[in-house]
Structures are given as C-alpha cells and as structure tokens.
Amino acid sequence: MIYLDNAATSYPKPDRVYDEMLLCMKEYCANPGRSGHELAIKTGRAVYETREIVSRFFNIENPMRVVFTKNATEALNLAINGVLKEGEHVITTSMEHNSVLRPLKTLERNNIIELTIVWGNYFGEIDVADIERSIKKNTKMIICSLSSNVNGIIMPVKEIGKITRERGILFLVDASQGAGSIKLDVQEINADLFAVPGHKDLLGPQGVGALYVNENVEITPIMQGGTGSRSESFYQPEIFPDMLESGTLNAPGIVGLGFGIKFIESFGVDNIRIYKHMLIKRLYEGIENLNGIKLYSLKDMDKNSGIISFNFIGVDSTKVSFMLDRIYGIASRSGLHCAPLAHETIGTKATGTVRLSVGCFNTIEEIDTTIEALREISQGL
Amino acid sequence: MIYLDNAATSYPKPDRVYDEMLLCMKEYCANPGRSGHELAIKTGRAVYETREIVSRFFNIENPMRVVFTKNATEALNLAINGVLKEGEHVITTSMEHNSVLRPLKTLERNNIIELTIVWGNYFGEIDVADIERSIKKNTKMIICSLSSNVNGIIMPVKEIGKITRERGILFLVDASQGAGSIKLDVQEINADLFAVPGHKDLLGPQGVGALYVNENVEITPIMQGGTGSRSESFYQPEIFPDMLESGTLNAPGIVGLGFGIKFIESFGVDNIRIYKHMLIKRLYEGIENLNGIKLYSLKDMDKNSGIISFNFIGVDSTKVSFMLDRIYGIASRSGLHCAPLAHETIGTKATGTVRLSVGCFNTIEEIDTTIEALREISQGL
Structure with missing residues (x-):
C-alpha cells in the first residue's frame, strides 16, 4: 500500500x-x-x-x-x-x-x-x-x-x-x-x-x-x-x-x-517541508505531461503545501482513485473533499478531482511507482 | 497503587x-x-x-x-x-x-x-x-x-x-x-x-x-x-x-x-455487577464502624452502582484522599465531583466527600488493604 x-x-x-x-x-x-x-x-x-x-x-x-x-x-x-x-x-x-x-x-x-x-x-x-x-x-x-x-x-x-x-x-x-x-x-x-x-x-x-x-x-x-x-x-x-x-x-x-x-x-519543520516539496515536485513533473491530464495544483512549491489535485479529462475522479487503489494499491481521495466552493473556484465542482497528498514518511520509490501507475492508467483510458 | x-x-x-x-x-x-x-x-x-x-x-x-x-x-x-x-x-x-x-x-x-x-x-x-x-x-x-x-x-x-x-x-x-x-x-x-x-x-x-x-x-x-x-x-x-x-x-x-x-x-454484565457489588459490600462492611466515619452511600447493593462516599467527621475530605494516596498508594477522589447539588442533597456541600469507586479489575486483597488503611487513618485522627 x-x-x-x-x-x-x-x-x-x-x-x-x-x-x-x-x-x-x-x-x-x-x-x-x-x-x-x-x-x-x-x-x-x-x-x-x-x-x-x-x-x-x-x-x-x-x-x-x-x-x-x-x-x-x-x-x-x-x-x-x-x-x-x-x-x-x-x-x-x-x-x-x-x-x-x-x-x-x-x-x-x-x-x-x-x-x-x-x-x-x-x-x-x-x-x-x-x-x-x-x-x-x-x-x-x-x-x-x-x-x-x-x-x-x-x-x-x-x-x-x-x-x-x-x-x-x-x-x-x-x-x-x-x-x-x-x-x-x-x-x-x-x-x-x-x-x-x-x-x-x-x-x-x-x-x-x-x-x-x-x-x-x-x-x-x-x-x-x-x-x-x-x-x-x-x-x-x-x-x-x-x-x-x-x-x-x-x-x-x-x-x-x-x-x-x-x-x-x-527532524525540523523546514526539513519536512523541503522533503515534501521534493516529493511533490517529482510527482508533478512525472505526471504533468501524461495523456489527457489536467492539474489543479501549482507547480511553484512555495505555494503548495504538499497536494496534487488532477483529473484525466472526461474521466470520473472516483474511477481513477478506484483504479489506483485496486490495481496499484495506491491510496488517494477523489470527489469534493468537503470543500465545494474550492472545487467551484478551480472549475471541478461537477467532476471532483483525484487528490494525492504526500507525507514525511513517503519515499521517492513510492512517488515513482505512482507516476508509473498514472502513466499506465492514462494510456488505458 | x-x-x-x-x-x-x-x-x-x-x-x-x-x-x-x-x-x-x-x-x-x-x-x-x-x-x-x-x-x-x-x-x-x-x-x-x-x-x-x-x-x-x-x-x-x-x-x-x-x-x-x-x-x-x-x-x-x-x-x-x-x-x-x-x-x-x-x-x-x-x-x-x-x-x-x-x-x-x-x-x-x-x-x-x-x-x-x-x-x-x-x-x-x-x-x-x-x-x-x-x-x-x-x-x-x-x-x-x-x-x-x-x-x-x-x-x-x-x-x-x-x-x-x-x-x-x-x-x-x-x-x-x-x-x-x-x-x-x-x-x-x-x-x-x-x-x-x-x-x-x-x-x-x-x-x-x-x-x-x-x-x-x-x-x-x-x-x-x-x-x-x-x-x-x-x-x-x-x-x-x-x-x-x-x-x-x-x-x-x-x-x-x-x-x-x-x-x-x-464476561457478562451481570457477573461484573455481582463482582463489583461483592467488593463494595466488603468495603462498606469493613469501614462502616470505623471511628468517626460517616457514609453517604447506601448499603443496599441493588441501589448502588459501585461507589462509597464518606467523611471522617470534622476532617477535610481532601486531607483523607491525600493520606490515602501518599501513605498507602490508594487512588480516591475528594471534593465535589463536579456535582454541587448532589453534595447539597446529601449535606456535604461544604466539605465534599472522599469517594472510593471500584472497577471490575479491583481485587479482594485491594479492598482489604484499603479497609486497613482507613482503619489506621481513623485511629490517627
């Protein structure tokens, strides 16, 4: 997992x-x-x-x-x-x-x-x-x-x-x-x-x-x-x-x-921030050019607390989260995340988004596996 | 303890x-x-x-x-x-x-x-x-x-x-x-x-x-x-x-x-009730005749959920709880127990009471030690 x-x-x-x-x-x-x-x-x-x-x-x-x-x-x-x-x-x-x-x-x-x-x-x-x-x-x-x-x-x-x-x-x-x-x-x-x-x-x-x-x-x-x-x-x-x-x-x-x-x-808050940013940046760069993907988070890591929200255009966010979980064992969260106006703001009220959020115990290998999983999913859509 | x-x-x-x-x-x-x-x-x-x-x-x-x-x-x-x-x-x-x-x-x-x-x-x-x-x-x-x-x-x-x-x-x-x-x-x-x-x-x-x-x-x-x-x-x-x-x-x-x-x-709720009652009854009978004690709980075990409240007349409840803790390693609670009208009802608003409350993990030996401790305290007052 x-x-x-x-x-x-x-x-x-x-x-x-x-x-x-x-x-x-x-x-x-x-x-x-x-x-x-x-x-x-x-x-x-x-x-x-x-x-x-x-x-x-x-x-x-x-x-x-x-x-x-x-x-x-x-x-x-x-x-x-x-x-x-x-x-x-x-x-x-x-x-x-x-x-x-x-x-x-x-x-x-x-x-x-x-x-x-x-x-x-x-x-x-x-x-x-x-x-x-x-x-x-x-x-x-x-x-x-x-x-x-x-x-x-x-x-x-x-x-x-x-x-x-x-x-x-x-x-x-x-x-x-x-x-x-x-x-x-x-x-x-x-x-x-x-x-x-x-x-x-x-x-x-x-x-x-x-x-x-x-x-x-x-x-x-x-x-x-x-x-x-x-x-x-x-x-x-x-x-x-x-x-x-x-x-x-x-x-x-x-x-x-x-x-x-x-x-x-x-550990140091700043070290945790830097580590999380490194993970998020790697994830962002690994998926930003995937087929049909649309990202709703900023790449500028000084403006991002450690979350990437995205959709594959035309694909239900729940379906992608489901595939990540069942096929790849990757836990994400889809839908509206209890914040309806935020989704209205970023234009995803109807679809929700897939949200990936990193923590200080995630590893580079996990990020790379996730990138690979999303690449496969994008190719299969 | x-x-x-x-x-x-x-x-x-x-x-x-x-x-x-x-x-x-x-x-x-x-x-x-x-x-x-x-x-x-x-x-x-x-x-x-x-x-x-x-x-x-x-x-x-x-x-x-x-x-x-x-x-x-x-x-x-x-x-x-x-x-x-x-x-x-x-x-x-x-x-x-x-x-x-x-x-x-x-x-x-x-x-x-x-x-x-x-x-x-x-x-x-x-x-x-x-x-x-x-x-x-x-x-x-x-x-x-x-x-x-x-x-x-x-x-x-x-x-x-x-x-x-x-x-x-x-x-x-x-x-x-x-x-x-x-x-x-x-x-x-x-x-x-x-x-x-x-x-x-x-x-x-x-x-x-x-x-x-x-x-x-x-x-x-x-x-x-x-x-x-x-x-x-x-x-x-x-x-x-x-x-x-x-x-x-x-x-x-x-x-x-x-x-x-x-x-x-x-374990069975009824068995727990019976066991707690046995402990409370033993405690009650062990202390009811101590010198200067006044009990505010009922002896009728069908009317008692497992608590004995008492005072030694003229002695602050906090002092008795303190002695139980420091000298004998027995944890009780003194004072008003966040229920001021209950203390007014039983006539202890000014003094509070010492409260002993048993649980299903207490033993007969612990009850006997407590009785002995209270006997000693009562003799020293």
Missing part, C-alpha cells in the same frame, strides 16, 4: 507516538485535572506538557490559551460560534473547507451574521486586495485557511494578518492543512484564533485538535459541563482553558499529539 | 483494548467515511462495527442512531442544546452532574428554558411522584442520570421512562455512571436520548462517548463541518449519524470502545 491520502489523515505516525500513547494508557491514564492522586496528577502533567509543546511549536506565549478539542472542526466551531454575535460581518474565502463554510452559512441562514466570500482565481489564489475591499464597518472576523485541502495552495495568511491587526478585526486561521510541515508563528501571522487537527501533519492521532485563543478575544463556550474547577458553580468557570474544555479530555490522544510535534521538532 | 477512582476513568482497560487500538493505529488508521481506498474503508468498517456493538449492548434497533462524540459531556450538550427550544420546560434531579446542570442552567439564565430540579432525600433517592407532580403543559424533557457519580445511588430510570412515554415527554438518560456494569436496555427504560462515556465502565479509552437518538427526536447539530457526505451542500446533511458527527472521528478510540464492550459481553 502506498499511502497518498495524508491530507485526510497522516499515516503512519512516528513509532514514539504509538509507544507513548500505549504507555499513557497502560501505566498512568487516570482523569487529568480531576482527582489529586498520583496517576491523575501524572496524567494532568502530561496534558500540560503537550500544551507547552503546542505553544512552543507555534510561538504561543501562554500555554493556558491552548484549548484541546476533539478535532479541528470542533476548534473552528468554537472559534466561530463562540465569538460571533448578531449583526457582525465575516469575510472568508472560496477555498475554505466545510468545517468553516457550514458553521458560517448556518449563522448566515439564521440571520445572525453577514457573510462575504472572496473568490480565488483558477488555482485558488486569493487577492488580498479583494479581502481588504470587502471590509465593512461591522466586519468582526476574517477567516482563512493556511492552505487548501483540495489543491494545496498556500494562502496569504501573513498579509491578511497585517490587515486585520491594522483594522482591529479578529483573524481566525484554519491551519488544518499545513500545520506541521509549514513553519508557523501565530504572532508573526497575527492570528487571534488558530485551529489545528492533531491527526494530519502534526503526526498525532485522531481524536484531538487544538484552538489557540489570543488574550484579546471574547469567547463563550459552545458546551458546558464538568471542568474539575469551581465545581460549586452552575456556570462555566471563566478561566482558561477550563472554560472551553468541558468533560474528560482525551489524555492518550493529547500525549500522542505532543510526541508527534516533538518528532517534527527533532 | 490501588486504583479506586474508576468513577472518574476506569483503569486499567482489558489488554485487548490496548492491542486493538494499537493495531488500528499502526495497521489501517486512515480517515473513516472519507476516501474510498482500502485503509479508509477498513477504518470505516471498524467504526461501523462499534456502532453495532454499542447498539447490541444497549438494545438499540438502528446502529445509525448511535452518534459518536468525544465524551459524555458532548453527548449531553448535543441532547440538551440540540433539542430544547425557547419556552420549553425541563425537569431534572438534584443528583445530576455539571455536564447536565451547567447546560441547563445556562439555557435557563439565557431565558430559553424553564427548569425544575427535583430534590432527592439524604441519600439522593428521588421520589418519582415528585417528578410526576412537576410536569407542566410545556414540559419537553426529563433528564435523569442512571446513577449518581457522587454516592453511586441508582436512579429510578425505568419508572421515569414509563411516565415520559405516557405523557409524551422526551427522556434523556445520562448513563455516565453505571453503563457497563448495570444491564441496560434503552427500549425497556424508554430512553429517547441516552448518553454514555467510553472511558468509564464501558472500559474503552478516553476521547470517545456516544449519544443514542431515538427516531422520534427532532435534533439539530451543535457543530457543523465536513461529514464526507453531501459535500456540495453548505449545510449539514440531515442523515444520521453524519449530521451529528462533523469532522474526523477518533477511529482508534472508537475501536477501543468496541473492544471494551466486547470484553464486558464475554
């Missing part, structure tokens, strides 16, 4: 991630932040250590502003539904995932917010001037992904962050695609809110994500429950991160995320 | 739970329900198998009505915030956890719902007639736990379920304490909504819970996002379970939950 579906979930993980999760579960996994006994304290400490690792990795000053969620979708829902109020205006882009679009469109349908979607060009490139022109008096938040999960295009988050800081608008970055293989500093990009999944390029397991909330953000929880703190109160304590972390945390998952990030740190 | 904090998180888990989670993560953990390749399909199948296992275990007819959440708190928030509408009346009990009380009190504070809390007696026993008397024309939902996390008292869910069915009121059962060691049939207790955590008596890992939603319940999601289905739509698909499961699921956690339940099935 050649796994080229890393944009959905990275696979495999570093061995240490498995080992430390198992160690946590077997040796000390009590309830973090609840009881005062040795195991609970050890679990609580392990959770806090991951807060520190996440903070160090993204240059977040205060680890207590890192909130653990079940995935990036919960983090984004919290950032959107916990912050936006009636009558506020939001700007986002056509390249966003349904985890951003669906909460926003639901708020718009319920007459809570006003929504402007700025469209990208054929490759999904956003003109920052379009975003700036869309700002109104009541613009509360601009939301942009770090890179598209459909074609890998890297978005101008640094430029948008400058505008939001100047204009006093909140900036929510959906870093689901790219966090872990693109160097990121929340202070440098001026992110007020910053959502990541654990299970993609951060090399952690499924079942954990995180939201960073800057001190200037007023946010209310979307869930209430036990926090192990101020238990006598009928309402959520207003302290971070408890306010936004009701119920028992996924301690082994959080530990796994921490060791995923530690692996990246030991 | 003697672990008597199973009501917070059960520990350890059956070996198979660790093994199968690791196997899932190492061998096939792609993104369930997203891509069409072999690994994704295998992961999706494993998730579906757990839906079937959960359904079989609680006698749920349609596995598609089992929604996976990150914990019981999310399940309860979904059941409360996703169902209740403005002007509706809710009845609950004073024995509930903050995962029920805080969402309800927040809705009440925001003038969305009207709330009646029915008080238990000194042991937290609820008179079903009090619940029936509290029903109004606009009563939409009655919420009751299966058993209290503070003192283990088993609640009259079967009797309440009869009333709700007769009166056309929705019944939400918080089965966080007891599911896995008390035989439960959602149809027999007439539960319309039924929430469980994976990490307590169901012997699964942290990071997974479930909500059962009966076909008669109108529910809207509290989060929106990618579902891998109807991706072209800006809104959540109205199909189950996708509508309520946005974002990537915790596949290894769900697999672990499935194998936790399978372990219980192979």
Whole structure:
C-alpha cells in the first residue's frame, strides 16, 4: 500500500507516538485535572506538557490559551460560534473547507451574521486586495485557511494578518492543512484564533485538535459541563482553558499529539517541508505531461503545501482513485473533499478531482511507482 | 497503587483494548467515511462495527442512531442544546452532574428554558411522584442520570421512562455512571436520548462517548463541518449519524470502545455487577464502624452502582484522599465531583466527600488493604 491520502489523515505516525500513547494508557491514564492522586496528577502533567509543546511549536506565549478539542472542526466551531454575535460581518474565502463554510452559512441562514466570500482565481489564489475591499464597518472576523485541502495552495495568511491587526478585526486561521510541515508563528501571522487537527501533519492521532485563543478575544463556550474547577458553580468557570474544555479530555490522544510535534521538532519543520516539496515536485513533473491530464495544483512549491489535485479529462475522479487503489494499491481521495466552493473556484465542482497528498514518511520509490501507475492508467483510458 | 477512582476513568482497560487500538493505529488508521481506498474503508468498517456493538449492548434497533462524540459531556450538550427550544420546560434531579446542570442552567439564565430540579432525600433517592407532580403543559424533557457519580445511588430510570412515554415527554438518560456494569436496555427504560462515556465502565479509552437518538427526536447539530457526505451542500446533511458527527472521528478510540464492550459481553454484565457489588459490600462492611466515619452511600447493593462516599467527621475530605494516596498508594477522589447539588442533597456541600469507586479489575486483597488503611487513618485522627 502506498499511502497518498495524508491530507485526510497522516499515516503512519512516528513509532514514539504509538509507544507513548500505549504507555499513557497502560501505566498512568487516570482523569487529568480531576482527582489529586498520583496517576491523575501524572496524567494532568502530561496534558500540560503537550500544551507547552503546542505553544512552543507555534510561538504561543501562554500555554493556558491552548484549548484541546476533539478535532479541528470542533476548534473552528468554537472559534466561530463562540465569538460571533448578531449583526457582525465575516469575510472568508472560496477555498475554505466545510468545517468553516457550514458553521458560517448556518449563522448566515439564521440571520445572525453577514457573510462575504472572496473568490480565488483558477488555482485558488486569493487577492488580498479583494479581502481588504470587502471590509465593512461591522466586519468582526476574517477567516482563512493556511492552505487548501483540495489543491494545496498556500494562502496569504501573513498579509491578511497585517490587515486585520491594522483594522482591529479578529483573524481566525484554519491551519488544518499545513500545520506541521509549514513553519508557523501565530504572532508573526497575527492570528487571534488558530485551529489545528492533531491527526494530519502534526503526526498525532485522531481524536484531538487544538484552538489557540489570543488574550484579546471574547469567547463563550459552545458546551458546558464538568471542568474539575469551581465545581460549586452552575456556570462555566471563566478561566482558561477550563472554560472551553468541558468533560474528560482525551489524555492518550493529547500525549500522542505532543510526541508527534516533538518528532517534527527533532527532524525540523523546514526539513519536512523541503522533503515534501521534493516529493511533490517529482510527482508533478512525472505526471504533468501524461495523456489527457489536467492539474489543479501549482507547480511553484512555495505555494503548495504538499497536494496534487488532477483529473484525466472526461474521466470520473472516483474511477481513477478506484483504479489506483485496486490495481496499484495506491491510496488517494477523489470527489469534493468537503470543500465545494474550492472545487467551484478551480472549475471541478461537477467532476471532483483525484487528490494525492504526500507525507514525511513517503519515499521517492513510492512517488515513482505512482507516476508509473498514472502513466499506465492514462494510456488505458 | 490501588486504583479506586474508576468513577472518574476506569483503569486499567482489558489488554485487548490496548492491542486493538494499537493495531488500528499502526495497521489501517486512515480517515473513516472519507476516501474510498482500502485503509479508509477498513477504518470505516471498524467504526461501523462499534456502532453495532454499542447498539447490541444497549438494545438499540438502528446502529445509525448511535452518534459518536468525544465524551459524555458532548453527548449531553448535543441532547440538551440540540433539542430544547425557547419556552420549553425541563425537569431534572438534584443528583445530576455539571455536564447536565451547567447546560441547563445556562439555557435557563439565557431565558430559553424553564427548569425544575427535583430534590432527592439524604441519600439522593428521588421520589418519582415528585417528578410526576412537576410536569407542566410545556414540559419537553426529563433528564435523569442512571446513577449518581457522587454516592453511586441508582436512579429510578425505568419508572421515569414509563411516565415520559405516557405523557409524551422526551427522556434523556445520562448513563455516565453505571453503563457497563448495570444491564441496560434503552427500549425497556424508554430512553429517547441516552448518553454514555467510553472511558468509564464501558472500559474503552478516553476521547470517545456516544449519544443514542431515538427516531422520534427532532435534533439539530451543535457543530457543523465536513461529514464526507453531501459535500456540495453548505449545510449539514440531515442523515444520521453524519449530521451529528462533523469532522474526523477518533477511529482508534472508537475501536477501543468496541473492544471494551466486547470484553464486558464475554464476561457478562451481570457477573461484573455481582463482582463489583461483592467488593463494595466488603468495603462498606469493613469501614462502616470505623471511628468517626460517616457514609453517604447506601448499603443496599441493588441501589448502588459501585461507589462509597464518606467523611471522617470534622476532617477535610481532601486531607483523607491525600493520606490515602501518599501513605498507602490508594487512588480516591475528594471534593465535589463536579456535582454541587448532589453534595447539597446529601449535606456535604461544604466539605465534599472522599469517594472510593471500584472497577471490575479491583481485587479482594485491594479492598482489604484499603479497609486497613482507613482503619489506621481513623485511629490517627
């Protein structure tokens, strides 16, 4: 099996991630932040250590502003539904995932917010001037992904962050695609809110994500429950991160995320980026001239987080993915990738695309085998 | 270490739970329900198998009505915030956890719902007639736990379920304490909504819970996002379970939950209940006559899910828990256990209690050592 579906979930993980999760579960996994006994304290400490690792990795000053969620979708829902109020205006882009679009469109349908979607060009490139022109008096938040999960295009988050800081608008970055293989500093990009999944390029397991909330953000929880703190109160304590972390945390998952990030740190984010770029470039050059192929990702590797989206003209994307899987044992993802407007932007709403996404454990040999497979498929069509 | 904090998180888990989670993560953990390749399909199948296992275990007819959440708190928030509408009346009990009380009190504070809390007696026993008397024309939902996390008292869910069915009121059962060691049939207790955590008596890992939603319940999601289905739509698909499961699921956690339940099935729920009762009875009888002790749990083992709450009169509960941990290596939990009204009910709001909660992996020797430790502590006070 050649796994080229890393944009959905990275696979495999570093061995240490498995080992430390198992160690946590077997040796000390009590309830973090609840009881005062040795195991609970050890679990609580392990959770806090991951807060520190996440903070160090993204240059977040205060680890207590890192909130653990079940995935990036919960983090984004919290950032959107916990912050936006009636009558506020939001700007986002056509390249966003349904985890951003669906909460926003639901708020718009319920007459809570006003929504402007700025469209990208054929490759999904956003003109920052379009975003700036869309700002109104009541613009509360601009939301942009770090890179598209459909074609890998890297978005101008640094430029948008400058505008939001100047204009006093909140900036929510959906870093689901790219966090872990693109160097990121929340202070440098001026992110007020910053959502990541654990299970993609951060090399952690499924079942954990995180939201960073800057001190200037007023946010209310979307869930209430036990926090192990101020238990006598009928309402959520207003302290971070408890306010936004009701119920028992996924301690082994959080530990796994921490060791995923530690692996990246030991290897170097830039080295991972360079390695992934080398793989993607090789893949791109190996398939760009195939018979009938149309590529929707950019060749410029500084603008691509590690994804190639393509179609063979006139052939259903699902069919190609199916052939890759069944004949060649190559895992890809076809269809709309939960991002309908991104496909509309790049002109593939009706067909979807075949998406190949590399991870740091893919090899040159796997890329070459994939190129050969696609060459054979293109010849047979 | 003697672990008597199973009501917070059960520990350890059956070996198979660790093994199968690791196997899932190492061998096939792609993104369930997203891509069409072999690994994704295998992961999706494993998730579906757990839906079937959960359904079989609680006698749920349609596995598609089992929604996976990150914990019981999310399940309860979904059941409360996703169902209740403005002007509706809710009845609950004073024995509930903050995962029920805080969402309800927040809705009440925001003038969305009207709330009646029915008080238990000194042991937290609820008179079903009090619940029936509290029903109004606009009563939409009655919420009751299966058993209290503070003192283990088993609640009259079967009797309440009869009333709700007769009166056309929705019944939400918080089965966080007891599911896995008390035989439960959602149809027999007439539960319309039924929430469980994976990490307590169901012997699964942290990071997974479930909500059962009966076909008669109108529910809207509290989060929106990618579902891998109807991706072209800006809104959540109205199909189950996708509508309520946005974002990537915790596949290894769900697999672990499935194998936790399978372990219980192979052992027999009733056998686990009997074994836990034997341990609790032994503990109860071993400590009930200690100098200065006051017990807040019932001796009648048919009314106790496996918890003994107590204090030494005049001694802070935290101090006793601390001594148990540091001197004797016994893990307990002191304080309010995220259930302030339950402590008010049993008269321990100011002091909290020491809580000892047994699990199916505790031994008679551990119970005897604990009795001896408490005897020593009581003599030294």
